[in-house]
Amino acid sequence: MKANPPLATRTKNISSSAIREIFKALKDPSLISLAGGSPAAEFFPLQTWQDLITVCHQKYGARLYQYGITEGFDELKAVIAHRQSSHQLTIQPEEVIITTGAQSAIELSAKVFLDAGDKIILEAPTFLASLKTFLLYEPQFLSVEMESDGVSIQAIEEMISLHPDVKLLYLIPNFQNPSGVTLSLEKRKAIAQLLAEKDVYLIEDDPYRELRYDGEDLPSIHSMIPEKVIYIGSLSKIFSPGMRLGYFIAPPEIRKFMVAAKQATDVHTNILAQALATEFLLSEEFAPYLSQMKKEYTARRNTLLSALQKYFPSEFSWTQPEGGMFVWCTGPESFNATETYSKAIAAGVAFVPGTFFYAEEGTHHNTFRSNFTGSSSEKIEQGVKLLAHVCGA
Amino acid sequence: MKANPPLATRTKNISSSAIREIFKALKDPSLISLAGGSPAAEFFPLQTWQDLITVCHQKYGARLYQYGITEGFDELKAVIAHRQSSHQLTIQPEEVIITTGAQSAIELSAKVFLDAGDKIILEAPTFLASLKTFLLYEPQFLSVEMESDGVSIQAIEEMISLHPDVKLLYLIPNFQNPSGVTLSLEKRKAIAQLLAEKDVYLIEDDPYRELRYDGEDLPSIHSMIPEKVIYIGSLSKIFSPGMRLGYFIAPPEIRKFMVAAKQATDVHTNILAQALATEFLLSEEFAPYLSQMKKEYTARRNTLLSALQKYFPSEFSWTQPEGGMFVWCTGPESFNATETYSKAIAAGVAFVPGTFFYAEEGTHHNTFRSNFTGSSSEKIEQGVKLLAHVCGA
Numbered sequence: 213m214k215a216n217p218p219l220a221t222r223t224k225n226i227s228s229s230a231i232r233e234i235f236k237a238l239k240d241p242s243l244i245s246l247a248g249g250s251p252a253a254e255f256f257p258l259q260t261w262q263d264l265i266t267v268c269h270q271k272y273g274a275r276l277y278q279y280g281i282t283e284g285f286d287e288l289k290a291v292i293a294h295r296q297s298s299h300q301l302t303i304q305p306e307e308v309i310i311t312t313g314a315q316s317a318i319e320l321s322a323k324v325f326l327d328a329g330d331k332i333i334l335e336a337p338t339f340l341a342s343l344k345t346f347l348l349y350e351p352q353f354l355s356v357e358m359e360s361d362g363v364s365i366q367a368i369e370e371m372i373s374l375h376p377d378v379k380l381l382y383l384i385p386n387f388q389n390p391s392g393v394t395l396s397l398e399k400r401k402a403i404a405q406l407l408a409e410k411d412v413y414l415i416e417d418d419p420y421r422e423l424r425y426d427g428e429d430l431p432s433i434h435s436m437i438p439e440k441v442i443y444i445g446s447l448s449k450i451f452s453p454g455m456r457l458g459y460f461i462a463p464p465e466i467r468k469f470m471v472a473a474k475q476a477t478d479v480h481t482n483i484l485a486q487a488l489a490t491e492f493l494l495s496e497e498f499a500p501y502l503s504q505m506k507k508e509y510t511a512r513r514n515t516l517l518s519a520l521q522k523y524f525p526s527e528f529s530w531t532q533p534e535g536g537m538f539v540w541c542t543g544p545e546s547f548n549a550t551e552t553y554s555k556a557i558a559a560g561v562a563f564v565p566g567t568f569f570y571a572e573e574g575t576h577h578n579t580f581r582s583n584f585t586g587s588s589s590e591k592i593e594q595g596v597k598l599l600a601h602v603c604g605a
Numbered sequence: 606m607k608a609n610p611p612l613a614t615r616t617k618n619i620s621s622s623a624i625r626e627i628f629k630a631l632k633d634p635s636l637i638s639l640a641g642g643s644p645a646a647e648f649f650p651l652q653t654w655q656d657l658i659t660v661c662h663q664k665y666g667a668r669l670y671q672y673g674i675t676e677g678f679d680e681l682k683a684v685i686a687h688r689q690s691s692h693q694l695t696i697q698p699e700e701v702i703i704t705t706g707a708q709s710a711i712e713l714s715a716k717v718f719l720d721a722g723d724k725i726i727l728e729a730p731t732f733l734a735s736l737k738t739f740l741l742y743e744p745q746f747l748s749v750e751m752e753s754d755g756v757s758i759q760a761i762e763e764m765i766s767l768h769p770d771v772k773l774l775y776l777i778p779n780f781q782n783p784s785g786v787t788l789s790l791e792k793r794k795a796i797a798q799l800l801a802e803k804d805v806y807l808i809e810d811d812p813y814r815e816l817r818y819d820g821e822d823l824p825s826i827h828s829m830i831p832e833k834v835i836y837i838g839s840l841s842k843i844f845s846p847g848m849r850l851g852y853f854i855a856p857p858e859i860r861k862f863m864v865a866a867k868q869a870t871d872v873h874t875n876i877l878a879q880a881l882a883t884e885f886l887l888s889e890e891f892a893p894y895l896s897q898m899k900k901e902y903t904a905r906r907n908t909l910l911s912a913l914q915k916y917f918p919s920e921f922s923w924t925q926p927e928g929g930m931f932v933w934c935t936g937p938e939s940f941n942a943t944e945t946y947s948k949a950i951a952a953g954v955a956f957v958p959g960t961f962f963y964a965e966e967g968t969h970h971n972t973f974r975s976n977f978t979g980s981s982s983e984k985i986e987q988g989v990k991l992l993a994h995v996c997g998a
Contacts, residue, residue, distance in 0.1 A: 253667040274646040277845035344869040452670035454876035472619040476737040483847035
């Protein structure tokens with residue numbers, strides 16, 4: 213007897229609506245949102261982008277609107293390869309595959325690697341949208357704890373000893389979403405070593421790398437051991453999320469399957485968006501724009517951190533991100549962020565309860581994620597004050 | 606022992622490279638291509654589109670570049686709902702979900718419906734990219750033969766009797782890719798009846814509907830029985846394939862899962878593309894553009910059909926499409942289109958061997974697909990002449 217409608221087993225995995233209900237509440241424009249992960253759209257250089265679209269029409273003509281190749285727009289692949297090359301590793305344009313947002317690159321990785329029941333090691337907490345994406349392929353999640361300098365290496369080693377058949381490790385090394393934590397250089401080297409020794413591949417999800425506000429840029433794990441890493445980048449944070457542009461760099465024997473999977477998923481990525489990104493990243497306007505955004509985000513992060521200090525009860529603690537978009541807050545065991553959510557919405561402020569960032573449902577109710585890029589410093593201060601009140605200050 | 610790299614079972618399904626090698630040959634610009642399915646880019650109204658992008662910047666501002674909602678740009682949903690409504694059926698904007706090309710809508714349908722081994726009935730031949738997309742979900746294909754007025758109803762009925770657990774039926778009712786055949790009104794009614802009686806859903810893939818050159822528009826099967834149909838449309842044929850815009854309309858209990866799957870696949874579709882499509886479809890320029898394209902395609906189809914008649918050996922036959930982009934050619938049993946391919950390339954003309962459009966590999970070598978939209982009438986005539994020579998004329 214078929215179910216009605218006769219849907220796939222995986223479909224039950226994507227039916228959870230709790231988080232969707234939370235994001236629905238965000239549509240109210242009077243709400244102060246510390247929930248999303250949006251860039252500060254009020255600083256978008258709209259006139260520059262419009263002018264560059266005109267340049268694209270002159271340079272590329274009908275090519276902007278015709279079918280393109282699955283691998284991506286050659287000019288954008290070259291620009292990204294150049295930006296992604298480091299003193300340790302030169303990336304060739306043909307190694308870069310453009311995707312419809314970084315989320316699509318995560319989806320393609322899961323698609324080519326995961327059979328139902330396959331094992332994947334994740335940071336706990338981890339990016340909730342990646343959890344949903346992986347769930348489409350019905351894996352078994354193995355969570356390992358985060359420390360202040362990134363995921364626990366010992367916990368990963370123990371997990372691999374316990375589960376030698378694990379296929380993938382999924383990490384967000386820079387200013388992790390949701391924790392804001394950055395993986396230290398020592399731990400990056402330890403993971404590269406581990407990848408060299410074990411039969412495990414790494415998905416290195418790195419959308420925030422260029423949003424560093426303090427400290428020094430750290431080399432990617434990909435640059436240390438490219439033959440075992442699917443590196444995923446995004447243009448959503450340094451250009452525009454609405455354009456849906458991401459990319460991956462993977463060993464050739466994996467890349468060819470991910471390209472075939474992309475062809476069977478969305479054929480290729482929007483061409484005009486790829487051309488505009490090319491022209492913007494090459495333009496004189498790009499560097500000042502990125503530094504203006506970083507300056508603004510630094511101020512907003514500082515406001516969030518001082519407001520938490522100023523208004524929150526002393527039994528709460530939070531991370532000190534060197535970049536990215538998020539601060540992770542932990543309350544006392546008695547605190548329940550999931551239950552507090554509706555009170556916060558009623559008070560006029562939104563956040564994301566931490567429980568949604570864990571593979572194991574219904575845990576870590578005393579945590580929440582707070583974003584600092586999508587609202588002005590003034591709103592952030594006001595939002596934290598309201599939230600602190602709801603949280604018992 | 607894990608394979609190295611330890612890829613998923615499905616990945617072996619997408620590794621076939623024969624068709625990719627064929628499309629690679631098409632990069633040679635001196636080749637006359639009857640192979641692809643591209644629109645006539647030389648008629649793209651580039652200045653109009655550039656001007657409308659300026660209008661979009663004025664009307665929508667930063668919204669063009671910020672995150673959007675998964676379901677799509679509200680204004681485009683409304684325009685499509687209006688165009689898609691018929692005297693039989695009114696479509697509401699919230700019923701239309703925008704996807705990253707129609708291919709993505711096919712992928713999402715497969716994703717929410719198909720467990721490995723699930724059965725899906727297909728026309729034989731059918732669209733080769735859909736075969737690749739379905740293969741990602743490891744189904745069992747059940748092929749039913751095409752007749753000159755569309756798929757055989759009797760063959761479908763027999764297939765369902767034989768396989769009562771079949772989940773899906775996949776049809777391209779208008780000017781089918783690759784056959785060019787259109788499903789008759791009587792057969793559409795018969796399929797609607799069959800869907801009403803059986804526990805089977807239909808994926809109605811309808812990208813070419815607006816490219817009709819002769820005869821009367823026929824109602825979609827979706828308009829007859831919307832509760833059992835996932836209707837898929839495309840803007841690639843009437844606007845631009847490079848924009849990657851498609852859509853689906855599905856019953857609410859399926860739509861919600863396909864939206865959740867889309868969120869976990871590419872988050873949402875490019876916003877600027879959706880805004881530009883909205884403005885173009887609403888503009889005064891759209892109707893004259895579409896009729897110009899149809900006039901040109903009519904001429905090209907007529908050229909292809911007369912050239913086949915003029916140059917091809919009498920033991921070849923071909924379809925007489927009332928619209929769309931393709932003519933399907935069948936040679937005598939002794940003819941092998943797959944083997945002829947390299948000779949044709951050497952002679953300067955490309956086509957697609959028919960065998961790639963069948964779920965069962967290595968069959969129907971005496972057939973091929975010929976496109977008439979991507980080359981000028983002059984080139985088509987020249988190409989058919991060259992091809993006829995290679996085919997033994």
